[in-house]
Structures are given as structure tokens and as C-alpha cells.
Amino acid sequence: xxxxxxxxxxxxxxxSPAKVGEYIQESQIYRSxxxxxxxxxxxxxxxxxxxSVFLHLHPVKVRKSGIRMRYTWCMGGITFFLFxxxxxxxxxxxxxxxxxxxxxxxxxxxxREQVPLGIMREIHRWGAHAMVIAVWLHMYRVFMTGSYxxxxxxxxxxxxxxxxxxxxxxxxxxxxxxxxxAIWAITVGSNMARATPFAGHxxxxxxxxxxxxxxxxxxxxxxxxxxxxxxxxxEAALLRFYVLHCVGLPLVAxxxxxxHFWRIRRDGGISGPL
Amino acid sequence: xxxxxxxxxxxxxxxxxxAAAILLLVSLKYPDRFYxxxxxxxxxxxxxxxxxxxxxxxxxxLIVTKPDNVPIVGMLFLVPFFTWFALREAVRNDxxxxxxxxxxxxxxxADKVLTWPDLVYTELICMVVLTVVLIGWSMALQAPxxxxxxxxxxxxxxxxxxxxLGLQEMLVYFDPWLAGVVFPGLIIVGLMAIPYIDTNPKGxxxxxLRERRWEITTFLFGFLxxxxxxxxxxxxxxxxNWNFFGPYEFWDIHKLEALVNVNLSEYIWVKxxxxxxxxxxxxxxxxxxEIFGFIVVLGxxxxxxxxxxxxxxxxFYPTLGPVRFHVMTFLLLAMAALPIxxxxxxxFNLKYIIGIPEYFFNI
Numbered sequence: 001x002x003x004x005x006x007x008x009x010x011x012x013x014x015x016s017p018a019k020v021g022e023y024i025q026e027s028q029i030y031r032s033x034x035x036x037x038x039x040x041x042x043x044x045x046x047x048x049x050x051x052s053v054f055l056h057l058h059p060v061k062v063r064k065s066g067i068r069m070r071y072t073w074c075m076g077g078i079t080f081f082l083f084x085x086x087x088x089x090x091x092x093x094x095x096x097x098x099x100x101x102x103x104x105x106x107x108x109x110x111x112r113e114q115v116p117l118g119i120m121r122e123i124h125r126w127g128a129h130a131m132v133i134a135v136w137l138h139m140y141r142v143f144m145t146g147s148y149x150x151x152x153x154x155x156x157x158x159x160x161x162x163x164x165x166x167x168x169x170x171x172x173x174x175x176x177x178x179x180x181x182a183i184w185a186i187t188v189g190s191n192m193a194r195a196t197p198f199a200g201h202x203x204x205x206x207x208x209x210x211x212x213x214x215x216x217x218x219x220x221x222x223x224x225x226x227x228x229x230x231x232x233x234x235e236a237a238l239l240r241f242y243v244l245h246c247v248g249l250p251l252v253a254x255x256x257x258x259x260h261f262w263r264i265r266r267d268g269g270i271s272g273p274l
Numbered sequence: 275x276x277x278x279x280x281x282x283x284x285x286x287x288x289x290x291x292x293a294a295a296i297l298l299l300v301s302l303k304y305p306d307r308f309y310x311x312x313x314x315x316x317x318x319x320x321x322x323x324x325x326x327x328x329x330x331x332x333x334x335x336l337i338v339t340k341p342d343n344v345p346i347v348g349m350l351f352l353v354p355f356f357t358w359f360a361l362r363e364a365v366r367n368d369x370x371x372x373x374x375x376x377x378x379x380x381x382x383x384a385d386k387v388l389t390w391p392d393l394v395y396t397e398l399i400c401m402v403v404l405t406v407v408l409i410g411w412s413m414a415l416q417a418p419x420x421x422x423x424x425x426x427x428x429x430x431x432x433x434x435x436x437x438x439l440g441l442q443e444m445l446v447y448f449d450p451w452l453a454g455v456v457f458p459g460l461i462i463v464g465l466m467a468i469p470y471i472d473t474n475p476k477g478x479x480x481x482x483l484r485e486r487r488w489e490i491t492t493f494l495f496g497f498l499x500x501x502x503x504x505x506x507x508x509x510x511x512x513x514x515n516w517n518f519f520g521p522y523e524f525w526d527i528h529k530l531e532a533l534v535n536v537n538l539s540e541y542i543w544v545k546x547x548x549x550x551x552x553x554x555x556x557x558x559x560x561x562x563x564e565i566f567g568f569i570v571v572l573g574x575x576x577x578x579x580x581x582x583x584x585x586x587x588x589x590f591y592p593t594l595g596p597v598r599f600h601v602m603t604f605l606l607l608a609m610a611a612l613p614i615x616x617x618x619x620x621x622f623n624l625k626y627i628i629g630i631p632e633y634f635f636n637i
Contacts, residue, residue, distance in 0.1 A: 039390055039391075042388065045388045045389075045390045045391070046388065046390075048390055049389050049390055055389075055390070055394065058389045058393060058394070059389060060388070060389055061386040061387065061388055061389060062386060062387060062389050062392070062393055063386055064385050064386065064387050064392075065378075065379040065380070065381070067387075067392060067393045067396065069396070070359075070363065071379060073356065074396075074400055077397055077400060078400065078404060081400070081401055081404055082404075085405070085408065105422045105423065108419060109419065112416070112417075112419060119409070119412040119413055121417050122411075122412030122413075122415070122416060122417045123408050123409065123412045124417075125417040126345070126408060126411050126412055126415070126417070127408055129342075129345035129436075130345060130408070132345075132437050133345060133348065133349050133352065136353075136502075137352065137353070137356055139465075140353075140356060140360070140497065141356070141360070143468075143493055143497075144360040144364070144481060144490070145477075145479060145480060145481055146476075146477040146478045146479060146480070146482075146486060147478070147479060148468060148469040148472075149469060149472065149474075149475070149477075149478040149479075150469070150475075150478075152469070153469035153470060156466070156468065156469050157466045157469075160462060160465045160466050163465075164462060167437055167438075170435060170437065171435055171438070174435045177419055178422065178423045179418075179419050179420040179421060179422060179423055180420040180421045180422070180423060180424060180427075180429055181342070181418060181419075181420045182423060183423040183425065184428055184429055184432040184433075185432070185433060185434050185435050187428075187432065188432050188433065188434045188442065189434045189435065189438055191450065191454075192441075192450050192453075192454025192455060193454075193455070194450070195449065195450035195451035195454055195455055195634065196451065196455045197451055197455065197456070200451070200455075202450075202451075202634050203451045203455070203634055204451055204633055204634045204635040205633070205635075206634070207633055232425060233425070234425075271478065271479035272379055272479045272480070273377050273379045273380045273478075273479045273480045
């Protein structure tokens with residue numbers, strides 16, 4: 001009997017969290033995934049930054065003042081994190097949503113009423129609003145610390161384009177629920193395109209865009225028509241906005257984000273006093 | 275109630291925008307009085323108190339708790355908070371510069387720290403907190419879903435998504451081709467031009483106000499007054515027919531506001547020139563009719579820059595060179611066009627400076 005309890009004690013000892021952790025960390029599988037192992041020494045802490053595709057976005061060492069929250073406000077990071085969560089929740093929403101006049105609204109309604117724990121749309125919508133605010137505040141911080149000054153001029157420009165893309169992403173997504181809020185907001189917004197100088201049929205100079213009697217810019221060939229794929233916000237507009245929202249704009253934004261992050265490193269890391 | 279009526283009255287666009295602009299400029303003039311921990315505490319306590327007490331009012335509650343407006347309520351606090359925060363840091367740094375001490379940022383700049391764990395863990399905590407906030411927010415508040423889309427019945431007011439409401443607010447003062455196309459384009463171009471126009475080498479990588487007073491004042495005026503404030507105005511204070519409604523006012527669809535706006539051409543040909551003995555009324559030819567408007571607009575964009583180069587911006591011109599200088603003054607004049615048109619509208623009911631509706635060319 002005593003023998004048995006001793007064996008039990010031995011087994012429990014071997015199964016203590018520290019031992020199990022050690023065992024896992026020494027296993028071949030773990031070593032194959034995390035080359036460096038647990039970063040418990042400065043050398044390993046440096047190697048871990050170099051070895052991971054995600055972490056290598058960061059330098060191995062950073063200026064202490066550059067990572068303080070009161071300096072960066074963390075807004076760029078928050079924006080990126082929101083972009084990732086929006087990509088994830090957006091992907092899940094795509095399983096349930098069909099961008100046609102027949103189904104769009106019904107699918108969103110079913111998402112709310114039929115899908116258990118269906119808060120993906122909520123996370124997506126509130127995350128999108130938060131991302132717009134976070135981008136604005138990021139721009140605000142970068143301006144207030146003068147971080148657009150040389151050598152970071154170009155990266156500021158990339159950032160401005162990313163800000164515009166964020167607004168466009170939010171704008172295209174606004175139409176997709178296909179409720180009254182959606183189509184009238186997009187109608188008000190896209191009506192502006194009708195007044196584009198030379199390219200909109202109610203814009204100044206559009207009357208000049210003609211050859212003899214043939215007017216090139218009318219309500220079926222102007223900037224608004226190109227945006228909506230029709231004369232009003234209808235099926236074609238829904239499909240266009242869907243494709244731009246789910247594929248076109250995120251691709252461009254992702255591409256520019258890669259440049260944006262790369263240039264932070266190349267331009268000398270997070271800004272700080274020279 | 276009496277106080278409510280006062281608040282309804284002082285949130286009218288002409289008062290709100292003017293007061294905010296004056297407050298901003300004065301606070302930037304005396305930053306060490308305005309951007310202190312104490313004043314910040316008082317202001318935010320007042321803002322929370324205002325929001326809390328106002329929630330008792332049904333009209334106020336209706337508009338503030340609209341699901342899509344909740345983030346804008348958040349922004350109403352976040353943007354002033356970060357303005358106060360950034361400028362408080364700037365004031366501290368300016369004091370240190372004056373005393374010859376190193377900057378807040380500089381004190382720690384010498385030592386570099388390992389990214390793992392210092393930065394990676396901060397990011398991890400940030401992500402966890404943000405995830406919790408997002409999930410909590412999403413469980414507490416359902417995303418809005420209204421009636422199915424109906425192209426034949428437009429809601430009143432029809433509003434663009436909230437981040438474009440600043441542009442929609444501009445439609446009060448300018449036609450769509452300016453408010454919806456040209457100005458947004460210029461905002462983007464102007465933002466992108468900032469690093470190339472601003473040749474001041476100081477203030478790179480730390481908060482400061484004294485070393486960059488001119489840039490910061492201009493940017494804050496554009497960002498806080500002409501962008502954020504107009505978004506807030508368009509969201510909370512514009513109701514049916516885009517009429518102004520105070521925060522405690524019921525959104526009455528039948529509220530009428532007299533449209534008494536007059537074009538510049540009418541002011542001159544119909545009201546002004548008769549004093550000189552001319553009684554012919556408006557000329558038939560549109561370009562002749564609007565000749566004074568063209569003179570004003572062209573003069574604004576062509577004559578003011580050389581004047582500025584000789585006079586107020588005398589210091590800028592040699593350092594910037596002609597190209598930078600003219601790009602900068604054009605962008606500044608374009609930005610100033612909005613508040614100028616606002617003031618002209620409020621004071622003189624001026625509708626268009628140039629009004630040629632035949633060609634959709636109204637300024």
C-alpha cells in the first residue's frame with residue numbers, strides 16, 4: 001500500500017505544471033515551432049524577435065520613450081488590431097450574407113434573430129466605427145509630435161491614403177445591410193459624385209464635355225453612374241460596394257499597410273527627439 | 275426650462291462655431307493656463323455632468339442613444355481629451371526647453387529597451403483590453419437595423435454616414451461640387467502636402483507648442499473646428515430638412531426656417547448700384563451679372579498671396595521659396611474660404627458669391 005501511494009506521489013510530481021511545461025518545451029514538436037524556446041535570457045529575447053514573422057515587424061530593441069503610451073497613444077496599433085478583428089468578423093459574416101436585393105436584408109435580419117450568440121455583426125460595426133476614430137486620433141498624435149517631418153514625409157502620405165481607405169471601407173460597408181439607414185446614407189453620399197466638375201452631370205463644366213450635339217456626360221455616363229453602376233442605389237451598387245468592401249479595398253489597404261509598417265522601420269523607428 | 279433654452283440658443287451654429295474657434299485660439303495663446311491638470315479635470319467633470327444631467331431630457335436622450343451615435347459621443351470626449359493631453363505635454367516640454375532641461379521624451383531616449391518583453395507585452399495587454407471592450411460593447415448594444423430599403427420613401431433627415439457629416443454640413447454653405455468633391459479632394463491633398471510645406475526642423479518627435487505655434491494653430495483649427503466640430507454639429511444638432519435643432523429641442527418635421535439668402539450679384543446690381551443712379555436691375559448675361567463675384571474670387575486667390583508674401587508672411591517667403599509658398603497660401607485660402615463663407619452667411623445672408631446655376635457654377 002505504501003508502495004502504491006509513493007508511486008502516486010511520484011506521478012503527481014511528474015505532472016506538476018512546471019514539469020509538464022518543461023516536458024513540452026523540450027519536445028521535438030515544440031522546438032520545431034518555436035526555435036528559440038522560452039525567451040528567458042536577453043540573447044533569447046533578441047532571437048525571438050528575429051525568428052518570428054509576426055514579431056519581426058518590430059526591431060529587436062526600441063527607444064524607451066518611443067513606446068510609452070503617453071507618447072504614442074497606441075492609436076496606430078489599435079487601428080491595426082481593429083483592422084484584423086474586422087477582417088476576422090467580416091469573414092464570418094460573409095458565410096451568412098448574400099449581396100442581392102432579395103437576400104441582403106433578410107440575411108442580416110436572420111443573423112440577428114437566428115444565429116446563436118450572434119454578435120459578430122455588432123463587433124464588426126462597432127469595431128468599424130472605433131477604427132475610424134482610432135485612425136483620426138493616430139493622425140492627430142503623429143501631427144502633434146511632428147512625426148511627419150523628415151525623414152517620415154512619405155510615410156505620412158501613405159498614412160493619409162490609408163485614412164481615406166478606412167473611410168471608404170466604412171462607407172462601402174454601410175450599404176450592405178440594405179435597410180433604410182443604409183441606402184439613404186449612400187444615396188446622400190454618392191449624390192455628391194453627381195456634382196463632380198466636368199465628370200458629373202450636375203457639375204460645373206459638364207456642359208462643355210460634348211462634341212456637336214452629343215453630350216458625353218449625362219446621368220447615365222457620369223461619375224455617379226460609375227460609382228453605383230446605375231442611376232440610383234440599386235442591385236448593381238450593392239454588388240459593387242460588396243466586392244470593394246470585401247476584396248478590393250482591404251487588398252489595397254493591406255498592401256499599403258505593409259509599406260507603412262516597413263517604412264516606420266526604415267525611417268528610423270518610432271519617432272523621438274533627435 | 276430656462277437653462278435648457280439658453281443651451282438650445284447657444285448651440286446654434288453661428289454661436290457654437292464662433293465660440294469654439296475663439297476658445298481654441300485663446301487657449302493656444304495662453305496654453306499654460308488652459309492645459310493644466312486642474313483645468314482638464316474641471317472641464318471633463320463639467321462635460322460628464324452635462325451629459326449625465328442632459329440624459330434626463332427625452333429629446334436629448336433620443337438622439338444621443340441612437341446606436342450609431344454612441345461612437346460619436348465617445349469621440350466627443352476622446353478628441354478633447356487628447357487635445358488637452360497633447361497640449362499639456364507640449365506645455366511641460368516648452369517649460370523644460372525654457373529652463374534648459376532635457377525634454378520629457380529625451381530623458382528616456384538614451385536607453386533602448388528590448389522589444390520583448392517591453393513592447394510585446396504592452397501590445398498584448400492592449401489587445402486583450404480592446405477585445406474585452408469590443409465584446410462588451412457588442413453585447414450591450416445591438417447594431418441598428420431599420421426597415422428594409424425602400425427607394426421611394428426617403429427618411430427626413432437623410433444623413434450620410436457620421437464621418438461624412440462634416441462634409442454634409444458644408445453643403446449649407448457651399449454647393450455639392452465644392453462641399454462634396456473639391457474640398458474633400460483639397461483636404462486630402464492638403465494633408466499630404468503638410469510635410470513638404472512645413473520646413474520648420476524643430477518639434478520633430480516630441481510634443482511642443484512654442485516651437486511650432488503656427489503649424490499647430492492652423493492644424494487644430496482645421497481638425498477640431500472644421501472637421502470634428504462640424505461632424506458633431508451635423509450628427510446631434512441637425513434634424514429634419516437639415517434645420518438646426520438645439521440639444522433639447524424636439525425634431526419637429528414642420529419647423530420652418532425662412533430662406534432669405536441673397537446672391538452677391540443681387541446685392542450689387544439691385545441694392546447697391548441704384549445708389550449710384552443705375553436702375554437696370556440684373557444684367558441678362560450671366561457672366562456680366564456675376565462679374566463682381568469673379569473679381570472677388572479671383573482677387574481672393576490671386577492678389578492675397580503676393581500681398582501676404584510682402585506683408586504678414588514676409589518671414590516665410592524666403593525660407594519656403596515660391597512654389598512651396600504659393601501651394602501653402604492656396605491651401606490656406608481654400609481652408610479659410612469655409613469660415614469666411616460661414617460668417618458672410620450669418621451676417622449678410624449671402625447665398626452665392628458667384629451664382630450661375632445654368633452651368634452649376636455656384637460659389
